[in-house]
Amino acid sequence: MTTPDPGTEVPEASAGAFRKARRTRFIHDILSQIEQAIIDGKYRVGDKLPSERQLCELFQTSRGPLREALRVLEQKGLITIKAGAYGGAFVTAVTTEQMSESLGFLLKFKGVSLAELAEFRAFLEGATAALAAKRARKTDIEHLKALIAEARAHSKRDPRHLDPLLPIDSRFHKSLAQAAGNRLFLSVLQTVYENMYQYQDKYLPREERIIKLLIKDLNEIRAAVEAGDSEAARSLMQRHVHKFNRLAEEGQKQKDKAP
Amino acid sequence: MTTPDPGTEVPEASAGAFRKARRTRFIHDILSQIEQAIIDGKYRVGDKLPSERQLCELFQTSRGPLREALRVLEQKGLITIKAGAYGGAFVTAVTTEQMSESLGFLLKFKGVSLAELAEFRAFLEGATAALAAKRARKTDIEHLKALIAEARAHSKRDPRHLDPLLPIDSRFHKSLAQAAGNRLFLSVLQTVYENMYQYQDKYLPREERIIKLLIKDLNEIRAAVEAGDSEAARSLMQRHVHKFNRLAEEGQKQKDKAP
DNA sequence: AATGGTATATTGGTAATACAATTTAATAAT
DNA sequence: ATTATTAAATTGTATTACCAATATACCATT
Numbered sequence A, B: 001m002t003t004p005d006p007g008t009e010v011p012e013a014s015a016g017a018f019r020k021a022r023r024t025r026f027i028h029d030i031l032s033q034i035e036q037a038i039i040d041g042k043y044r045v046g047d048k049l050p051s052e053r054q055l056c057e058l059f060q061t062s063r064g065p066l067r068e069a070l071r072v073l074e075q076k077g078l079i080t081i082k083a084g085a086y087g088g089a090f091v092t093a094v095t096t097e098q099m100s101e102s103l104g105f106l107l108k109f110k111g112v113s114l115a116e117l118a119e120f121r122a123f124l125e126g127a128t129a130a131l132a133a134k135r136a137r138k139t140d141i142e143h144l145k146a147l148i149a150e151a152r153a154h155s156k157r158d159p160r161h162l163d164p165l166l167p168i169d170s171r172f173h174k175s176l177a178q179a180a181g182n183r184l185f186l187s188v189l190q191t192v193y194e195n196m197y198q199y200q201d202k203y204l205p206r207e208e209r210i211i212k213l214l215i216k217d218l219n220e221i222r223a224a225v226e227a228g229d230s231e232a233a234r235s236l237m238q239r240h241v242h243k244f245n246r247l248a249e250e251g252q253k254q255k256d257k258a259p
Numbered sequence C: 001a002a003t004g005g006t007a008t009a010t011t012g013g014t015a016a017t018a019c020a021a022t023t024t025a026a027t028a029a030t
Numbered sequence D: 001a002t003t004a005t006t007a008a009a010t011t012g013t014a015t016t017a018c019c020a021a022t023a024t025a026c027c028a029t030t
Helices: A026-039 A052-059 A063-076 A097-109 A114-135 A138-157 A165-179 A183-200 A208-227 A230-257 B026-039 B052-059 B063-076 B097-109 B114-135 B138-157 B165-179 B183-200 B208-227 B230-257
Strands: A079-082 A088-091 B079-082 B088-091
Touching (some): A063 A079, A063 B063, A097 A183, A097 B063, A097 B097, A114 A165, A114 A208, A114 B114, A114 B183, A138 A165, A138 A208, A208 A230, B114 B165, B114 B183, B114 B208, B183 B230, B208 B230
Antiparallel strands (some): A079 A088
16 A cells, blocks of 8 residues: 555556566565555554464564564554563554654755744644634633643743743644644644754743743634634734744754853 | 654653663664664765675674664665665665655544545645745746646647646646745645545546636636735635545545446 | 677575563462 | 562574575677
8 A cells, every 4th residue: 555556556657658577575465464454454453463473374474574574564653562471563553653753854854944844834833723713612712721721820830931831832732733623734733843842942042021922822822713713813823833933043043152 | 863762852741751761672773873874974865785794794783683674764765675786775865755654544544534634735735825926936937837838738639638637737736836945845745645646636527627627727826826926826726626626526426326 | 789698796585493582470489 | 468480472683594686797699
């Protein structure tokens, strides 16, 4: 399903009638069989695949190639492997981890700048907020309110420490994505976060006004979402993201000057 | 860099100060070393890594685990492996392939519907068009015009065949993403395409009006982009995407009725 | 001269076996 | 009841050998 599969191949550039006549490795066959079995639901999350030796029997191969295949499946995020008695290969729920890593490579090697990532994030979160404004239910709104209340409590107890607020901020954005009712937005958002995390929060200036600003922004967004005003939600969110990105950029310059 | 790396670890849920003290497998070390070497530019695209036997010497390990590591790197899209004399592991340029696959798994296992994918695509392409309207250069516009001209030529020569137009359509969208001047949009767009390809085009009704509609839509978008009207470009593009998605959905229902 | 075949050395691909390390569960000892 | 020990299953690693693919250089045929 993933690699050039003769069966489902799309005749895009059908100019050339031939494709590379590469002979498939064993592990390709093993991989696609196991993948298919998982996709077909023959193995569900939590299920244990047969032991390596048994799989060797089944596929009529030796442990070398088989372990290579298992390693690839592990990398794809489909299984996790535990050693020891009652260990083995267990089917796991897919996460955004692999997608994040792939995106990370693209960022690194394609030379995508943080500015580009921030721009993408602004669009993404803007759209997320707009959707949330249309679809958020009462419980979603309450959840957002609770998060803001939590943030306020923190800031009252300790008006100078930004760090405890950052995870709350993160949860706010993710809750919003959840309220948007499209899991794809949430997944992509998480992927973006996992890749800009290190930069964004690290360089925000640790000042009281930042905390106030953050809470104010979030609350305005919440209000727009609650009012069902999707355009306002989008606009507020985009401005918020851009604003905080600018703050982080400036903070980074400051730090670079006097480390 | 990918897996739990003590160095760059982010204190997200800094509630738990400790991370699982799992004894790292050999291949983790091997992986991170090779990955780092590639990231650091010690090996560039096209370069050949040492042969398996030599790598075994370097890492003081046997071929089994080493090959597992190479297989994982291959899966990550960092290297390709060729057999035979003068073969070996060659560093390759990263593509969107892995990200596409990861997204594909998320779609399959998280039960993300095609409707959700289409919604995401509409947002993405809308944003892309809006950006392109702001940033497209003369050469970009000319490229878009050339594609439309090509499409028109096809439709004149053969007014009934939609299929030759679909690749042109695809190129149009990708060119637009290129003109948007943010490689991230292009990468994500490609990722989405690679995952909805099979569905979208397959079920479009093969009627003459569809061809006319397609060309008309593209040209209107091109005009908005050329005029620098980003809001119009976004709106036109979003409507276009939704429209064609609806057509494909209806076509699918038709085909399901009478196969 | 051009083409096609063939040897060869290099390198990845597979197999088989043995042992080490890890982990859980059952058991024994305190 | 708690703790230490043992046993069994399973992955992790090492070694060795051989098979298969392939770029190169050389040779043969036309």
